Amino acid sequence: MNVTIREVARTAGVAVSTVSLVLNRKGRVSRETERKVLDAIEKLHYHPQRSARGLVTRHSGNLGFILSTDHFSNAEPFYTKIFLGTEFEARSHDYYVLLTTIEQQFSEKSIPRFLLEKNVDGVILAGTVPPKILECIKERGLPCVLIDYFPPAGNYSAILIDNADGIRQAVTHLIEKGHRDLVFVGGDSQHPGMRERRDAFRRILAEHDLDADERRICADSLASGAQEGYEAALHFLNNGVKLTAFVAANDAIASGILRACRDRKLRIPEDVAITGFDDVETAITARPTLTTLHVPKEEMGALAVRLLAQLIAGSASAGTKIVVPVQLVPREST
Amino acid sequence: MNVTIREVARTAGVAVSTVSLVLNRKGRVSRETERKVLDAIEKLHYHPQRSARGLVTRHSGNLGFILSTDHFSNAEPFYTKIFLGTEFEARSHDYYVLLTTIEQQFSEKSIPRFLLEKNVDGVILAGTVPPKILECIKERGLPCVLIDYFPPAGNYSAILIDNADGIRQAVTHLIEKGHRDLVFVGGDSQHPGMRERRDAFRRILAEHDLDADERRICADSLASGAQEGYEAALHFLNNGVKLTAFVAANDAIASGILRACRDRKLRIPEDVAITGFDDVETAITARPTLTTLHVPKEEMGALAVRLLAQLIAGSASAGTKIVVPVQLVPREST
DNA sequence: GATTATTGTCGAAACGTTTCGACACTGAAA
DNA sequence: TTTCAGTGTCGAAACGTTTCGACAATAATC
Numbered sequence: 088m089n090v091t092i093r094e095v096a097r098t099a100g101v102a103v104s105t106v107s108l109v110l111n112r113k114g115r116v117s118r119e120t121e122r123k124v125l126d127a128i129e130k131l132h133y134h135p136q137r138s139a140r141g142l143v144t145r146h147s148g149n150l151g152f153i154l155s156t157d158h159f160s161n162a163e164p165f166y167t168k169i170f171l172g173t174e175f176e177a178r179s180h181d182y183y184v185l186l187t188t189i190e191q192q193f194s195e196k197s198i199p200r201f202l203l204e205k206n207v208d209g210v211i212l213a214g215t216v217p218p219k220i221l222e223c224i225k226e227r228g229l230p231c232v233l234i235d236y237f238p239p240a241g242n243y244s245a246i247l248i249d250n251a252d253g254i255r256q257a258v259t260h261l262i263e264k265g266h267r268d269l270v271f272v273g274g275d276s277q278h279p280g281m282r283e284r285r286d287a288f289r290r291i292l293a294e295h296d297l298d299a300d301e302r303r304i305c306a307d308s309l310a311s312g313a314q315e316g317y318e319a320a321l322h323f324l325n326n327g328v329k330l331t332a333f334v335a336a337n338d339a340i341a342s343g344i345l346r347a348c349r350d351r352k353l354r355i356p357e358d359v360a361i362t363g364f365d366d367v368e369t370a371i372t373a374r375p376t377l378t379t380l381h382v383p384k385e386e387m388g389a390l391a392v393r394l395l396a397q398l399i400a401g402s403a404s405a406g407t408k409i410v411v412p413v414q415l416v417p418r419e420s421t
Numbered sequence: 422m423n424v425t426i427r428e429v430a431r432t433a434g435v436a437v438s439t440v441s442l443v444l445n446r447k448g449r450v451s452r453e454t455e456r457k458v459l460d461a462i463e464k465l466h467y468h469p470q471r472s473a474r475g476l477v478t479r480h481s482g483n484l485g486f487i488l489s490t491d492h493f494s495n496a497e498p499f500y501t502k503i504f505l506g507t508e509f510e511a512r513s514h515d516y517y518v519l520l521t522t523i524e525q526q527f528s529e530k531s532i533p534r535f536l537l538e539k540n541v542d543g544v545i546l547a548g549t550v551p552p553k554i555l556e557c558i559k560e561r562g563l564p565c566v567l568i569d570y571f572p573p574a575g576n577y578s579a580i581l582i583d584n585a586d587g588i589r590q591a592v593t594h595l596i597e598k599g600h601r602d603l604v605f606v607g608g609d610s611q612h613p614g615m616r617e618r619r620d621a622f623r624r625i626l627a628e629h630d631l632d633a634d635e636r637r638i639c640a641d642s643l644a645s646g647a648q649e650g651y652e653a654a655l656h657f658l659n660n661g662v663k664l665t666a667f668v669a670a671n672d673a674i675a676s677g678i679l680r681a682c683r684d685r686k687l688r689i690p691e692d693v694a695i696t697g698f699d700d701v702e703t704a705i706t707a708r709p710t711l712t713t714l715h716v717p718k719e720e721m722g723a724l725a726v727r728l729l730a731q732l733i734a735g736s737a738s739a740g741t742k743i744v745v746p747v748q749l750v751p752r753e754s755t
Numbered sequence: 756g757a758t759t760a761t762t763g764t765c766g767a768a769a770c771g772t773t774t775c776g777a778c779a780c781t782g783a784a785a
Numbered sequence: 786t787t788t789c790a791g792t793g794t795c796g797a798a799a800c801g802t803t804t805c806g807a808c809a810a811t812a813a814t815c
């Protein structure tokens with residue numbers, strides 16, 4: 088029923104170990120026996136079995152993908168796009184991707200099963216993840232790549248977004264459109280990426296000699312959703328801050344700002360302009376459509392897989408960071 | 422370094438096989454030894470290794486997901502949504518999902534690696550797939566579930582869309598809006614689902630004593646994209662077919678029709694109404710937004726996993742079919 | 756008290772690979 | 786001729802589990 092390496096050996100008239108040698112192109116095998124073995128393999132339709140091979144080589148042929156639960160169940164397909172990017176790329180590296188999610192409050196009890204079962208050769212982590220999981224992975228000696236997150240301490244390989252340049256593009260774009268009074272609405276300041284966006288805003292405004300007062304920056308909310316954007320916008324408008332443009336830290340926030348402006352009967356983009364960040368579905372479905380910064384999500388996933396594969400093979404060194412560029416997409420909101 | 426079942430046995434002062442028994446809750450183990458074993462496991466942080474277990478049980482703990490290459494690379498995230506649905510559901514069944522794509526012209530050479538390596542316990546196939554791959558799976562004795570496809574012959578388990586009812590909802594909706602002269606634009610008639618939509622259109626119009634002449638149905642294109650919709654719409658308009666509403670077999674076709682109508686300076690929905698099918702991104706991003714039939718894509722993926730898990734466990738019988746309902750979403754195009 | 760079931764435990768054999776050291780050749784160097 | 790390096794092949798051990806039959810020890814039946 089089940090054709091094994093033993094049968095191949097018997098058919099070819101050689102030892103099991105010899106078959107293994109030609110299978111793995113290791114050691115020296117004569118032209119002639121190689122022929123015999125290959126013929127037997129062909130004839131019997133033999134293919135080595137993953138679990139048997141994995142048992143001895145300690146390689147599973149799988150990569151793990153870890154995402155925090157709220158990122159996965161989040162309606163915005165930001166991280167799922169990244170995940171699909173890894174799936175696509177993994178195929179050309181002969182890996183399969185195992186997806187799991189973890190709670191933000193991570194405990195010993197909830198270690199991803201693929202780690203416990205030693206069922207992955209490396210791990211990709213997307214978005215904010217608890218530091219404990221990183222220790223967990225390090226303990227097991229697995230290489231890993233972070234995406235869109237970099238923890239306060241430690242030397243990790245990561246795929247990062249060029250947040251500063253994105254904000255620069257947005258601000259420059261607004262300045263070109265004649266805006267001088269900008270405000271910034273940020274998100275979860277725990278997230279280093281979000282902080283980068285906020286800091287870049289401050290810095291770039293200063294570079295252009297524009298007012299970058301603290302009161303023009305609202306970035307202390309814990310979440311980064313439409314609701315926070317809505318409230319922050321109202322805060323600015325109610326306090327009479329002089330402004331003609333909002334720079335939002337992401338598209339969800341921007342859509343909240345949009346709603347607030349509509350409630351206040353402000354015309355967009357005539358009265359106020361708004362820019363988002365990420366270029367997710369929201370940006371296109373919003374009315375008016377959002378000018379935003381396109382982040383190449385699938386590509387980031389693909390890059391992560393490529394880097395991870397190199398780390399596993401030992402052809403890249405841990406700590407490599409790749410920063411992907413973003414691209415301004417002008418739409419109706421500016 | 423690597424903690425094995427043997428160490429657990431030693432620490433607990435029992436035989437290896439006994440540890441295995443408590444691990445798998447098989448056979449009878451006394452309360453007392455169970456305690457000892459569990460304590461040892463806890464103390465050593467032991468967890469059985471997947472590949473070792475898989476080698477003997479012949480179970481991998483993985484499900485395969487097969488998609489045709491063009492469906493995956495297709496911009497429309499119809500099938501990727503389904504895939505994400507399987508990922509989500511798989512987690513609660515303790516399975517991981519391995520994704521692969523196959524070419525439509527399938528050969529012996531390109532059998533998915535996870536089949537060759539015996540690395541999956543069951544397979545999900547989404548969309549049109551070559552019949553040969555189905556044989557391939559059957560040969561290996563693996564249970565499988567089809568999604569949104571049913572081959573001409575054979576008795577398969579499948580998750581299907583209630584296409585007839587969807588078209589019924591669309592037509593009824595249009596009739597309520599006062600339309601009497603409807604035409605249908607179909608897609609790839611190789612696909613059974615597409616044929617169902619076309620046949621349903623014909624039948625339901627007849628039920629309402631409306632003109633369901635063959636000349637009101639355009640369904641012989643090979644593809645099912647915007648371009649085909651565009652051309653079909655022009656065909657109807659140029660030939661002076663009397664019509665006030667288009668029923669499209671999917672959203673891509675509908676968006677093509679939309680464009681044709683715009684080119685002809687027809688107002689939507691005043692001059693002509695249009696309905697789509699599937700409710701993918703196109704439907705929301707189109708201008709005007711598309712009235713369409715919402716298909717619960719993630720849910721279909723989840724249902725497939727649930728059914729496949731039951732098939733593997735032997736608690737469902739092969740040949741089970743599940744038809745999921747669709748829901749009309751009225752938007753600007755009608 | 757002898758027989759038979761039942762219960763709990765165990766040792767050993769499998770599962771299908773890879774890898775390592777041994778070994779017999781061959782031909783070249785001493 | 787003896788020694789040595791290199792080549793090709795092999796047998797056996799290992800990888801970490803599960804499972805099966807054997808076997809005491811205990812409990813139930815006659």
